[in-house]
Amino acid sequence: xxxxxxxxxxxxxxxxxxxxxxxxxxxxxxxxxxxxxxxxxxxxxxxxxxxxxxxxxxxxxxxxxxxxxxxxxxxxxxxxxxxxxxxxxxxxxxxxxxxxxxxxxxxxxxxxxxxxxxxxxxxxxxxxxxxxxxxxxxxxxxxxxxxxxxxxxxxxxxxxxxxxxxxxxxxxxxxxxxxxxxxxxxxxxxxxxxxxxxxxxxxxxxxxxxxxxxxxxxxxxxxxxxxxxxxxxxxxxxxxxxxxxxxxxxxxxxxxxxxxxxxxxxxxxxxxxxxxxxxxxxxxxxxxxxxxxxxxxxxxxxxxxxxxxxxxxxxxxxxxxxxxxxxxxxxxxxxxxxxxxxxxxxxxxxxxxxxxxxxxxxxxxxxxxxxxxxxxxxxxxxxxxxxxxxxxxxxxxxx
Numbered sequence: 001x002x003x004x005x006x007x008x009x010x011x012x013x014x015x016x017x018x019x020x021x022x023x024x025x026x027x028x029x030x031x032x033x034x035x036x037x038x039x040x041x042x043x044x045x046x047x048x049x050x051x052x053x054x055x056x057x058x059x060x061x062x063x064x065x066x067x068x069x070x071x072x073x074x075x076x077x078x079x080x081x082x083x084x085x086x087x088x089x090x091x092x093x094x095x096x097x098x099x100x101x102x103x104x105x106x107x108x109x110x111x112x113x114x115x116x117x118x119x120x121x122x123x124x125x126x127x128x129x130x131x132x133x134x135x136x137x138x139x140x141x142x143x144x145x146x147x148x149x150x151x152x153x154x155x156x157x158x159x160x161x162x163x164x165x166x167x168x169x170x171x172x173x174x175x176x177x178x179x180x181x182x183x184x185x186x187x188x189x190x191x192x193x194x195x196x197x198x199x200x201x202x203x204x205x206x207x208x209x210x211x212x213x214x215x216x217x218x219x220x221x222x223x224x225x226x227x228x229x230x231x232x233x234x235x236x237x238x239x240x241x242x243x244x245x246x247x248x249x250x251x252x253x254x255x256x257x258x259x260x261x262x263x264x265x266x267x268x269x270x271x272x273x274x275x276x277x278x279x280x281x282x283x284x285x286x287x288x289x290x291x292x293x294x295x296x297x298x299x300x301x302x303x304x305x306x307x308x309x310x311x312x313x314x315x316x317x318x319x320x321x322x323x324x325x326x327x328x329x330x331x332x333x334x335x336x337x338x339x340x341x342x343x344x345x346x347x348x349x350x351x352x353x354x355x356x357x358x359x360x361x362x363x364x365x366x367x368x369x370x371x372x373x374x375x376x377x378x379x380x381x382x383x384x385x386x387x388x389x390x391x392x393x394x395x396x397x398x399x
Contacts, residue, residue: 004031
């Protein structure tokens with residue numbers, strides 16, 4: 001697809017698991033030629049279950065789309081050289097391998113910058129390398145704990161809790177995409193490449209402090225740390241007569257309409273609820289009042305009323321039934337596509353809507369090493385050289 005915003009940009013994907021592959025998938029969705037460089041036994045996510053064929057897990061079908069796969073042993077001199085040859089022809093390298101491991105392979109920043117001085121080299125890791133935590137192993141749960149995200153739940157349910165999603169990986173993945181695109185613009189303006197470090201820990205601490213720094217934003221503090229409304233144990237979906245619903249009156253007018261609907265219009269002038277700041281201070285009392293009122297009506301009644309007066313509200317979606325949601329169905333966020341080897345599968349399109357740029361599916365998730373021969377040929381390797389590399393186990397290609 002020629003009208004992708006990153007059409008003509010080549011990205012070498014040296015990432016594993018979810019954070020990095022999500023970022024490179026997004027770059028691929030925007031038209032970049034993403035070359036996924038995998039070990040000869042494949043990335044761990046390939047071998048998850050369920051799957052229809054070995055190495056093609058359901059987890060990877062969307063994560064690895066819009067990429068070409070080069071399967072190579074980077075510990076072998078020929079494999080390392082093949083990667084350096086690829087980097088020489090590329091614009092961006094994205095990796096979440098540890099710096100020490102990359103240096104041992106001879107693939108650190110200096111080595112790659114030497115073969116391609118205009119390269120944008122983006123390395124994501126758990127913690128910034130110049131701090132005392134630099135080099136520590138990190139996965140999503142560890143970063144949720146270290147960044148304070150898990151600890152925020154202590155205020156709401158009495159103990160630290162993990163968000164049931166790999167949120168640190170996904171938030172950091174978005175920052176990788178932002179960083180790479182900013183660096184591409186910088187290179188367009190100046191001609192200079194650069195090295196980028198995206199640390200998960202710092203990214204998530206910054207993410208969590210956006211609303212919770214509050215009064216502690218001032219030095220000395222002018223108020224308590226933490227956004228009271230979000231830290232109230234009463235902040236949760238409300239039980240209705242037949243289910244659960246989010247009811248979120250926010251403005252003064254929202255609350256006037258809400259109090260009128262529940263038959264208590266006098267609360268509009270109650271000092272505890274008359275202003276936004278008063279409502280934040282009295283969050284728990286207010287939310288308990290809403291919870292009591294919510295039980296008197298059905299979910300559909302609440303949604304109908306709230307839509308009429310523009311109060312934000314939503315029924316609680318059971319994510320496993322997303323395909324029954326009328327809005328999601330109409331906008332076709334999830335579509336059924338046919339993979340060449342895996343059959344029909346659910347393709348999750350990019351949610352952003354552009355008037356000009358395309359983020360359409362160009363390539364289904366590749367089999368391990370599906371494009372090894374093609375890519376090495378593009379780099380100038382002869383058929384004999386490629387055959388020898390396959391025979392020696394330096395490169396794998398599906399039969």
